[in-house]
Amino acid sequence: MGGRRMVAAVAVGVLALGVAAQPVAFAAGRPDSVQRGLDGLVREGGVPGALASVADGQGRSRTYTAGVGDVATGAGVPRDGQVRIGSNTKVFTAVVVLQLVGEGKLRLEDTVEDHLPGVVRGDGFDGRKITVRQLLQHTSGIPDYEAEVGEAIERGRYVAPREVLEIAFRHPATSTDGRTFHYSNTNYVLAGLIVEKVTRRTLASEIDRRVVRELGLRHTYFPAPRDLGIREPHPHAYHQDAVGGPLRDVTEIDPSAAWAAGQMVSTNSDMNRFFTELLEGRLLRDEQQRAMQTTVPIGDSGAGYGLGLISRPLSCGGVYWGHGGDITGFETRGGVGPDGRAVSVAVTTDPADYAVTERLEGLVDETLCR
Numbered sequence: 001m002g003g004r005r006m007v008a009a010v011a012v013g014v015l016a017l018g019v020a021a022q023p024v025a026f027a028a029g030r031p032d033s034v035q036r037g038l039d040g041l042v043r044e045g046g047v048p049g050a051l052a053s054v055a056d057g058q059g060r061s062r063t064y065t066a067g068v069g070d071v072a073t074g075a076g077v078p079r080d081g082q083v084r085i086g087s088n089t090k091v092f093t094a095v096v097v098l099q100l101v102g103e104g105k106l107r108l109e110d111t112v113e114d115h116l117p118g119v120v121r122g123d124g125f126d127g128r129k130i131t132v133r134q135l136l137q138h139t140s141g142i143p144d145y146e147a148e149v150g151e152a153i154e155r156g157r158y159v160a161p162r163e164v165l166e167i168a169f170r171h172p173a174t175s176t177d178g179r180t181f182h183y184s185n186t187n188y189v190l191a192g193l194i195v196e197k198v199t200r201r202t203l204a205s206e207i208d209r210r211v212v213r214e215l216g217l218r219h220t221y222f223p224a225p226r227d228l229g230i231r232e233p234h235p236h237a238y239h240q241d242a243v244g245g246p247l248r249d250v251t252e253i254d255p256s257a258a259w260a261a262g263q264m265v266s267t268n269s270d271m272n273r274f275f276t277e278l279l280e281g282r283l284l285r286d287e288q289q290r291a292m293q294t295t296v297p298i299g300d301s302g303a304g305y306g307l308g309l310i311s312r313p314l315s316c317g318g319v320y321w322g323h324g325g326d327i328t329g330f331e332t333r334g335g336v337g338p339d340g341r342a343v344s345v346a347v348t349t350d351p352a353d354y355a356v357t358e359r360l361e362g363l364v365d366e367t368l369c370r
Contacts, residue, residue: 033370034343037363038066041347045356048247049077049235049348053268054367055276057340061269069235069348071247078233080267082219083346084255085332086325088271089222089264090188092207094136094308095278096195098288099210101132105198108133108291108307115194119165124173132194134178135187136307137296143171144184149257153328154239154250158226159257161189181296181305185261192260203260215277220266228252230265237329238349245352250329262327268334268344275336278309279321293321314338316369326350333360337368 038050049067065077100106112120112127112135120127125141134140145168152159165186174182192203199206204222212220219232229252238247255263266274281289295304295311303312311319312335320335331351334344343364351357 034062034064034363034367035066037359037366038064038345041356041359041363042067045347045351045359046244046353047347047349047351047356048238050346051077051079051081051083051235051268052343052345052363053080053272055272055342057342061272063269067348071236071238072249077235077348080219080269082230082232082234082265082267083332083348084230084237084325084327084330085264085266085271086258086262086327086330087185088266088323088325088332089258089260089262091275091278091308091323092211092264093188093191093195093203093260094292095283096203096206096210097132097136097191098284098292098307100195100198101291102285102288106132106194108136112190112194115197116190119193120169120190122169122173123171124176130178132191133291133307135191135194138181138183138187138305139175139179139296140184140187141173141175141178141180141182142184142186142190143168143174144186145257146185150328153253153255153257156226156228156252156254158254161193161259164189164257164259179296181298183305185258188261189259195260207264211274211283214283215274217266217270217274220264220270220274222264223255225256226254228254235348239328240349240352243353247349253328255327258327262325268346271332271334271344272336272342275322275334276340276342279336314369315365320364320368331357331360333357333364335364335368341368343367 034052034054041047041050048071049069052064055061063080065079069075069077110132112130130140145164148167168186195203195206207222236249236251239250240247292307292309295306298305309321310323311321313319318338320337322335325332332346336342
């Protein structure tokens with residue numbers, strides 16, 4: 001999920017995605033700069049652990065770690081360990097929706113009402129007037145629910161999709177013109193419900209069949225309901241209520257409230273592979289690929305939001321494509337640049353200090369610009 005932090009990050013012009021392979025050396029200088037960046041996140045940013053994967057666009061990649069994976073024992077960070085990827089999940093959901101569009105099973109101009117009759121009604125928003133495209137592009141005006149489910153996530157309480165809709169619909173619309181970008185996790189919960197209605201299968205099974213297995217993402221999965229742990233080697237995750245406050249272990253949570261908007265687990269290398277293959281056209285037909293990369297402005301940041309993908313300016317010129325994610329205990333950022341170079345970075349806390357987010361995104365920009 002991570003809506004407010006992610007949108008704030010866009011305002012300073014940085015975020016992203018990734019590629020993969022086996023770790024080998026890069027050109028001189030690049031590994032050192034990435035390692036220095038991770039070390040700085042631990043040393044000055046105060047995060048317990050950090051990990052990254054970088055690919056050079058030529059099939060070579062390298063992984064990095066810094067800090068500790070468990071503050072209680074001092075154990076190291078597992079190299080390319082699994083992390084919760086938060087709102088990067090939205091890209092997987094969007095891909096499935098766009099594949100269904102390409103198969104003629106729904107249209108981007110279908111209304112929410114066409115597939116979920118009577119579900120979306122509220123103060124200033126109505127499913128009879130909101131399209132699937134507007135859901136994926138965050139121009140629906142439907143309010144978010146994220147701020148009200150954090151406690152449930154940390155306590156390991158299962159929160160069903162219909163429950164988060166009830167929470168969101170207590171609030172008024174964020175806009176009514178159908179064109180203004182306003183980030184809302186609720187949009188993607190509705191998109192996930194549409195996938196399930198159209199396919200008559202679970203969203204998790206469709207993502208697994210259509211994306212995860214198709215690309216061979218061996219360390220990526222959609223946790224089952226009430227699945228609190230992380231399956232493979234992973235660093236512990238921590239939450240900090242305030243800058244300088246104590247770290248609370250939140251490795252085991254129930255991410256169900258995030259669902260189609262942010263529930264998945266992956267590794268940096270798998271995320272790099274996913275985004276690279278997506279941008280190379282492996283998952284979508286040409287028309288849907290163009291639609292995914294047709295953006296609306298995100299304020300005056302210079303960034304744009306497509307259908308689940310974000311285009312962001314690089315300090316060295318050009319743009320990179322990706323998303324990013326925050327969820328209790330983890331923050332992830334990354335990107336694929338114009339030359340095919342890719343980076344994915346994660347830290348093992350959802351930082352109370354926004355300066356950590358800026359450091360993360362600065363590292364992405366620096367890596368893609370070298």
